[in-house]
Amino acid sequence: MSESGINRRDFLKVLGLGGSSLALTGCGNTDIRSGDEVIMPNVQPEDFVVPGLSVYYASTCRQCGSACGVMGRVREGRVLKMEGNPASRISGGKICGLGQAAVQVQYNPDRLTQPMMKVGSSLQPISWDKAMALLDEKTGPKSGIKGEEFGFLTGAMSGHLNVLTQNYMESLDSRNHYVYEALSPAISLAANRRVYGVDQPRLHFDKAKLIVSFGADFLGTGASPVHFAAEYAKFRKAPRGTLVQIEPKMTMTGGNADRWIAIIPGTEGVFALGIANQLLKHSEFTGTVPADIVDLVSKYDADTVSRITGVRSELVGHVASLLWEKTPSLVISGASVEGHAHGVQNAVAVQLLNQILGNVGKTIDGQAQSPFPQLSPAAGSFSALKAMNEKMGADEFKAVFIHGANPVFTAPSFMGFRDNLRKVPFKVAFVNALDETAEECDLVLPIFTAVEEFGSNVAWYQPEGVEITIQQPLMNQLYPDTRSMGDIMLNLVKARKADEYKAWPDFFSYLKTAIINIKPVVKYTDTDEHFWYDTLSNGVIHVDGAPQQVSAKFAATDLRLPASANAQDPVYPFYLVPSERHYFRDGRHANCGWLQESPDPMTTIVWDSWAEIHPKTAASMGIKEGDWLEIASQNGMLKVKAYVFPGIHPDAISIPLGQGHESLGRYAKGVGVNPFRILNPVFEKDTGELALYGTRVSVRKTGNSEIVVKDEGPVNTQMGRKLVVTLPADVAQLSKEI
């Protein structure tokens, strides 16, 4: 009892009463005040709009090139949520996180809402009338611009917008349509064409008992991650398939693998040939490849392979015996295999295993031939950007248009792209938000987002037949001063070919006519109008077709790999692995708060960039997590925090792509670093593509340190408690298992 007469127990009682009365107040009357909020009823909504009730509309996701069919949940004329469209063979009714974030692109506070024109050194708002008059003055029929003086840079595009773009270029008599993707599949397509004669064979993950993936992050960033994830789920059902991943830095797919093997970047082809050498010793594989290849492969004994690749020699035989044992299998290659000077050779060496194992025709076959080749996607490449950059540097262009790409951000600094772009007298960007490239342009036109626009899309990876995914607006335009890219393109074509296009007042009517023309091919028997509305409500048109027969063809010359891929470099001892994050891709999605907040699947880091470094390397250099490092190549330096990560080769440093924006919006600007900047001019020698993984870097500790913001708990220490007893992989002798 205290002097005041209240003891601790009484005090707690009083406090308890006070607390509960407060709680009761919380459950009772609320702070809602009548008349404080406003309800705005629709003036004249569509008949089917019932406030409070959601309606689902089919459309196409445009967040990446997979062209998944999606459904948008719409309430009171606003799109609120994206789901997969079960009618789509690509998405199978599923959707990924990147697709979900399409609504945040739509409601992004940094969207450009009116046309802008460069006045002096800054962009100033102007009206659409003035903008279109300027566009006409500089590039219209009366401008006198010649085809070779005009360039159009776009991202990968397909469907009818692509057709219109081609027609526009034709009307200008210009062959300067540059299709550019910073993370393009061009090297992979080239290797496929060389081996199979087609751009992209179809991969049957579900039919394989074993998948050996050389750096293919098919669950995160591959050609069609949502589809591949569904196929992968079937592959993992009983009898459970086995996944082996061989790559320099663990990707999300690598994190799912039963056996993950770290390899020196660029030596994956050597490892594949080492496995081929082991396999060809088995009598059942005799005669699967020509004698000169057998001869070439025989030089790759396990010790040689181990010396070049940095992988323990017994693992060569181990993976070979797994492949021998589990059939059919599927061997695939990905970006970290292809992004080298000898990228095509590396990828061809990986495909050689499929030929030896007899997978071609079992787990690999062709895609169906599209009856509408004009709708097929124009795949992007780096060489397109290079060609455009050279022409801009030589002052050959009077005007350029840029749509669907941000080359000022993604072009490596050695190209001097920004300076060359500044040389062009008239530059126009068609964008949703002001990015680094738009900031450099003379005229910036705000266009509809994917959920406001009509369109059609054809993905370059088709699981079955050919799927044309229809994009219909999920809501009306949010800002009155934005316009449809389709309408703009149609008007541009009309300015030059008025007679041919006079039947169509807008892109919608053009698309509708074009889609109705597909009706006979899909053997639809009802009226045109019914076909159109059925197509809109289904969201997809399926054109069935038998898969093309593919057979593999190999030449020994395509398998000549450099013997010194792992040459030591005393100044730049580390291999830079610029990893693609499945949420950011080439950086175009960085201004999305949801995606910034989504933890990286491997490191769980949010809102930042980091440099992954192996614990042994970190220990030898005295580096701890959070230490600021200077990662320098011949072409630049990045200051970035260290993240000590066991899932990386000790000679490699990995920095994720997509961050380091100087523009784009409040969530992207000033966050992290941009590894594109420091890439070296190393090119794939057959295709001329940028070798993304061919840059060597040095690492220097600055002495400063800062906390790394991440979701991950102390995984390695378990806070001193033995929650989960673990053993290192070599002690556990996993080789006996997987």
Place this chain on the structure above:
Amino acid sequence: MIHRLLAAMFFVFAFSGMANAEPFKWGGPIGSQTSDGYNALGPVVQQPIEFPHYRHARDMGINCMYCHTGARRGYVSVIPRIDKCIGCHQSIESVRNKPRIKKLFWYWDHKEPIPWKKVNDLPDYVRFNHERHIQRFYFRQNRPVREVCGYCHGDVANMTVDRRVKALSMGWCISCHEKDHRENDVSMKTSHGPYECWQCHK
């Protein structure tokens, strides 16, 4: 209890009808309405148009759901779209020049939504489902619409601009959910409303 409530409501109807055509126009001081035990009378809300509910619901005998079309279909009862108002009023010449109707046509001509103020508001963490209540009490129990809507909204049919007359608090909701209500008009079987938190707090 329901009879007593009805009797009280009848009294209010009768009394207010005699005293004033727009009985709730001024209202009493906030908290003066105590007949159900919840001091609940809300403030007088200034609306962009003084909408005469009494003219439509009482004098014309229009069912509440003719305009509030969402009440039987979804969570929200729906403030009517403007073309709904115009649909009738373009044919009613007699009131065409009244100030309120002129204002209505101004919004219609300018294609602007009318910024109505919320009178019966709930916190964002409460999801009241109109459909469940209307389906049960109006359609299945076959009760008069003014009684069913009136459980929560009071005698709107005798008001000009709507005014909150019930507490719309959790305790007030529970006080009704505790009672046994007949499941429909032919059976004597009764059940009370749900108590689960998630029914309202989604």
